Amino acid sequence: MIERLKVLVLNNTYEPLHFCPARRAVSMLLTERAEQIESDGVVLHSFSGQMACPTVIRLKRHVRIPNWGMVAFSKKNILRRDRRTCQYCGQSHDEMTVDHIVPRSLGGDSSWLNVVAACKKCNLKKGNRLIGDTGMRLIQKPYIPKFITFSNHPPTVPDSFIKSWHKYLAAYVKDPL
Ligand SMILES: [Zn+2]
Numbered sequence: 001m002i003e004r005l006k007v008l009v010l011n012n013t014y015e016p017l018h019f020c021p022a023r024r025a026v027s028m029l030l031t032e033r034a035e036q037i038e039s040d041g042v043v044l045h046s047f048s049g050q051m052a053c054p055t056v057i058r059l060k061r062h063v064r065i066p067n068w069g070m071v072a073f074s075k076k077n078i079l080r081r082d083r084r085t086c087q088y089c090g091q092s093h094d095e096m097t098v099d100h101i102v103p104r105s106l107g108g109d110s111s112w113l114n115v116v117a118a119c120k121k122c123n124l125k126k127g128n129r130l131i132g133d134t135g136m137r138l139i140q141k142p143y144i145p146k147f148i149t150f151s152n153h154p155p156t157v158p159d160s161f162i163k164s165w166h167k168y169l170a171a172y173v174k175d176p177l
Contacts, residue, residue, distance in 0.1 A: 002044060002053070006157055008165045010037065010058040016169050017063065025054050034059050038164040055164040071145050073112060081145045082117035088126065088136050093119050101138070103128040112144040 005022035020028075026044060028034040038056035071077055078098045085092050088099075099118035102108030105128050116138065118126070126134050 004157070005042070005053060005161070007054050008056045008168060009034070010056060010168060011065075012059050012062045014058065014168065016165075017059075017065070022053055025057050026051070028057060028059075029054060032060070037168075040158065040160050040164065042158070055161045056168055073110070077145070078112075078115050079117050081112075081143075085117060085139075086119040086122050087116035087138050087140065087142070088118055088122040090139050091119055095120060097123045099123045099126060101131055101142070103130070106130065113142050116142050 002022050006019040007022050007025035009017045009020050009025070011017050022044070025034070029036055034057040036054045036056075037058050038054065039052040040055045042053040043050050044053050071081075075098050079096055083092075084096050086096070096117050097120055098115050099122070100108045100110070101114050101116060104110070108114050122136065126136055131138070
């Protein structure tokens with residue numbers, strides 16, 4: 001069980017950094033490299049006795065992370081943000097492409113806000129036109145994703161864990177989990 005549990009790690013400034021295995025979180029607590037912020041009813045048995053499993057810990061020292069919160073702009077990450085769902089027709093296919101909302105030929109840039117996942121059919125249909133000229137619509141507004149929803153997507157954990165993470169993530173991430 002403990003092998004699968006993940007703990008949210010906060011910087012000492014409370015910014016969410018990543019998720020780590022519960023075992024590692026416990027060892028950071030025992031060595032006083034981190035403090036427990038939230039815990040859960042799940043009880044862990046360790047060499048030092050029983051303890052409630054932490055769900056959120058906070059590092060005692062500040063970790064400097066350049067470009068904190070930024071996700072590399074790439075086709076793979078665009079598809080991830082849009083859950084491999086075509087942003088025009090809402091369907092998901094094995095082979096997905098990305099589409100420039102304002103086409104490059106019309107000065108559109110390659111950025112999070114101008115590129116969305118699209119199926120081949122919609123991509124072809126839209127072609128090099130502005131969306132207003134096509135009768136097509138975006139199913140959601142593209143946004144710039146934050147690091148935590150990507151690089152360490154949390155695995156399956158008890159609901160109580162997710163609940164305890166939420167307020168720490170919500171300040172930084174839209175629709176965090
Ligand atoms: Zn489509």
